[in-house]
Amino acid sequence: MNAAHLNADTLPFTKGHGTENDFVLLFDERGELDLSPALVRALCDRRSGIGADGVLRAVRAGNIDEGKAFAPDTWFMDYRNADGTTAEMCGNGARVFVAYLEREAGEDAAEGVAIATRGGPHTVTALGGSRYAVDMGAWRLDAEGGPDVSVHGWNPRPAVSVSMTNPHAVIAALTLDELAAADLSVAPLVDPTPPAGVNVELVVPLSLDGARGRLRMRVHERGVGETRSCGTGACAAALAARSWAGDAAPNVWDVEVPGGAVVVRIEDGRTILEGPAVLVADGVLDLRSVAPSPT
Amino acid sequence: MNAAHLNADTLPFTKGHGTENDFVLLFDERGELDLSPALVRALCDRRSGIGADGVLRAVRAGNIDEGKAFAPDTWFMDYRNADGTTAEMCGNGARVFVAYLEREAGEDAAEGVAIATRGGPHTVTALGGSRYAVDMGAWRLDAEGGPDVSVHGWNPRPAVSVSMTNPHAVIAALTLDELAAADLSVAPLVDPTPPAGVNVELVVPLSLDGARGRLRMRVHERGVGETRSCGTGACAAALAARSWAGDAAPNVWDVEVPGGAVVVRIEDGRTILEGPAVLVADGVLDLRSVAPSPT
Numbered sequence: 001m002n003a004a005h006l007n008a009d010t011l012p013f014t015k016g017h018g019t020e021n022d023f024v025l026l027f028d029e030r031g032e033l034d035l036s037p038a039l040v041r042a043l044c045d046r047r048s049g050i051g052a053d054g055v056l057r058a059v060r061a062g063n064i065d066e067g068k069a070f071a072p073d074t075w076f077m078d079y080r081n082a083d084g085t086t087a088e089m090c091g092n093g094a095r096v097f098v099a100y101l102e103r104e105a106g107e108d109a110a111e112g113v114a115i116a117t118r119g120g121p122h123t124v125t126a127l128g129g130s131r132y133a134v135d136m137g138a139w140r141l142d143a144e145g146g147p148d149v150s151v152h153g154w155n156p157r158p159a160v161s162v163s164m165t166n167p168h169a170v171i172a173a174l175t176l177d178e179l180a181a182a183d184l185s186v187a188p189l190v191d192p193t194p195p196a197g198v199n200v201e202l203v204v205p206l207s208l209d210g211a212r213g214r215l216r217m218r219v220h221e222r223g224v225g226e227t228r229s230c231g232t233g234a235c236a237a238a239l240a241a242r243s244w245a246g247d248a249a250p251n252v253w254d255v256e257v258p259g260g261a262v263v264v265r266i267e268d269g270r271t272i273l274e275g276p277a278v279l280v281a282d283g284v285l286d287l288r289s290v291a292p293s294p295t
Numbered sequence: 296m297n298a299a300h301l302n303a304d305t306l307p308f309t310k311g312h313g314t315e316n317d318f319v320l321l322f323d324e325r326g327e328l329d330l331s332p333a334l335v336r337a338l339c340d341r342r343s344g345i346g347a348d349g350v351l352r353a354v355r356a357g358n359i360d361e362g363k364a365f366a367p368d369t370w371f372m373d374y375r376n377a378d379g380t381t382a383e384m385c386g387n388g389a390r391v392f393v394a395y396l397e398r399e400a401g402e403d404a405a406e407g408v409a410i411a412t413r414g415g416p417h418t419v420t421a422l423g424g425s426r427y428a429v430d431m432g433a434w435r436l437d438a439e440g441g442p443d444v445s446v447h448g449w450n451p452r453p454a455v456s457v458s459m460t461n462p463h464a465v466i467a468a469l470t471l472d473e474l475a476a477a478d479l480s481v482a483p484l485v486d487p488t489p490p491a492g493v494n495v496e497l498v499v500p501l502s503l504d505g506a507r508g509r510l511r512m513r514v515h516e517r518g519v520g521e522t523r524s525c526g527t528g529a530c531a532a533a534l535a536a537r538s539w540a541g542d543a544a545p546n547v548w549d550v551e552v553p554g555g556a557v558v559v560r561i562e563d564g565r566t567i568l569e570g571p572a573v574l575v576a577d578g579v580l581d582l583r584s585v586a587p588s589p590t
Contacts, residue, residue, distance in 0.1 A: 013576070015578075017342055017343055021342075022341075022343070046341050046346055047315040047316075047317045047523060047554065050310065050575070050576060051345075051346045278584045279584065280344065280581060280584045280585065281308070281345060281578045281579060283310075283576045283577055283578020284577055284578070289573045289574065289575045289576075290575065
C-alpha cells in the first residue's frame with residue numbers, strides 16, 4: 001500500500017502493538033495525507049473508529065516541515081496521541097514503526113535503522129523473532145531530590161526522579177500483592193508536582209544482583225492514566241531499581257509490565273529498550289464512516 | 296470476501312458499530328470457521344487484537360447445529376460476547392449484521408430480512424440512509440412489583456420491571472445533571488436481586504406527551520458494566536417512560552444514549568428498535584499475531 005492508493009473515501013491502515021501499547025499505522029511517504037487532529041481522534045476511537053493509543057504516520061523527513069533537520073530520505077515517525085496532539089517519541093511505538101517499515105518499505109533493520117522523531121534521531125535495530133532494540137537516548141537520575149508520591153490510599157513515599165527527556169517519579173511497592181492492588185484509576189499525588197506533570201512508576205524489584213536484574217512495574221502516565229506499557233517508564237524503573245541495589249547492581253533488566261515484558265540495557269549515558277513488535281491486521285477504513293468533528 | 300479466502304494464517308474481517316456498540320463481523324457462509332472462545336477473546340481484545348464488544352458471524356442456518364430449527368438458507372447471527380461466551384440477541388448488532396449482509400451477500404432488506412438468532416427469528420428492515428428497524432419481539436412490564444435500585448451514592452429508588460426476553464430494572468433520574476453525574480463504574484444494588492442478574496437503566500423523560508416522546512438514558516449491563524448503548528435497554532426505558540406518563544403517553548420515543556440516538560416504536564405485544572448501522576473498516580487479521588490462549 002502506498003499513498004497512490006489513497007482516495008477521498010478510503011484510508012489504508014495497519015494495526016499493531018508493542019507490549020499492548022497499540023497504534024494505527026499509516027503509510028504516507030510523500031506527506032500527502034491531511035492528518036488532522038479530528039481524523040486522529042476518529043481513528044483512535046475504540047468504539048466508532050479503529051481504536052488505538054495513538055497514530056504512527058510514516059513519512060520521509062524531507063516531505064514534512066518538522067523533518068527538515070534530518071536527511072530528506074530519513075523516515076520520520078509522525079506520532080500522535082489518541083487525543084490528536086503531537087508527541088515526541090515512544091519506545092514501544094518505535095519498535096512497531098520499524099517492523100512496519102521493514103514490511104512496507106523494504107527497510108532492513110538488522111544493522112539498525114535511524115529514524116527521525118520530534119524528540120530527535122533514534123536508532124532501532126531488529127533482533128530477530130519480531131523483537132527490536134531502541135536507543136532511548138540520554139537519561140538522568142536524582143536519587144535524593146525526588147518528590148513524595150502518594151498512590152490513592154497509600155502514605156507518601158519518597159520517589160527517585162528520572163529524566164528520560166520526559167519526567168518520571170519511581171517508587172517501590174512492598175510486595176507483588178500490594179503492587180497488584182494499587183488503585184491507579186486516580187492519579188497519584190506528587191509533592192511537589194512538576195509544572196508539566198510527571199509519569200509515576202510503581203516497582204517491585206524481584207532480583208537485584210547477578211548479571212541480570214528483574215522487576216515488575218505498573219505505570220500511570222501523565223494525562224493518560226494507567227497504561228499496559230510505557231517504554232520510557234520501563235527504562236526509568238530499571239534505573240531506579242539499579243540505584244536502590246547499590247554497587248552490585250546489574251545493568252541489564254527484565255521488566256514485567258501489564259502488557260508483557262521488555263528488556264532494558266543501561267549504558268553510560270543512554271538506555272536501550274528491547275521488546276516485541278506485532279503487526280496485527282491490515283485494512284481499509286471507510287472515511288465516510290468516521291465523520292470526524294471539526295474541533 | 297468469503298470462506299474460500301480463509302487460510303491457516305489470515306482471517307478477513309469487517310469492523311462495524313451501531314450507536315457505538317461495536318462488533319467484529321466474520322463472513323462464514325458454510326460454517327467452516329473454528330470460532331473458539333479463545334479466538335473470540337483475541338479478536339475482541341482492544342489492545343492486542345482488533346477490539347469490539349462482540350463478534351457477529353454470518354453463517355447459513357443449515358450449516359450450524361444451533362440453526363437447525365430454521366430454514367437452512369436463513370442467515371444465522373452467531374453472536375459472541377467479548378469474553379467468548381455465546382449470546383442470544385442484540386438489537387444494535389442485528390442492524391449492523393443486516394447492513395453487512397446487504398453488502399457482502401447481496402441481501403435486500405428494504406422489505407425486511409428474517410434472520411435467525413439464538414433468541415429466535417427477528418425481522419430487520421432497511422429504512423434508507425444506513426438506518427435499520429429491528430423487530431425486538433415480545434415485552435412485558437410490571438410497574439408495581441419492581442425491585443429497589445440504589446445507584447452508588449444514591450438512596451434506593453423503586454424500579455419498573457421490564458422483560459425484553461432479558462430482564463431490566465428502570466429508574467428515573469431527577470435531572471440531566473444528576474444523570475450525567477451518576478457513578479455507574481460500580482454495579483447498582485438491586486433489592487431483591489433476580490437470580491440471573493438484571494440490566495439497570497437510568498432515565499430522564501424529556502418530553503412525555505404528544506405524538507412522540509423523548510428521553511435520555513444511561514445503562515449498566517449485567518456482567519459488562521456501563522455501555523454506550525443497549526438495544527433492549529432502550530426499549531425497556533421507553534416502555535417505563537410510557538408507563539410513567541399515563542394515558543396521554545406516546546408510542547414512539549426518541550431515545551438518547553451515550554453512543555448516539557435510537558427510536559423505539561411500541562406496538563401491541565412487541566417493540567421496534569430503529570437506529571443507524573455503520574461499517575467502519577474491512578481488513579485481514581494475521582492469526583499468528585493474536586495467538587489465543589487455550590483456556
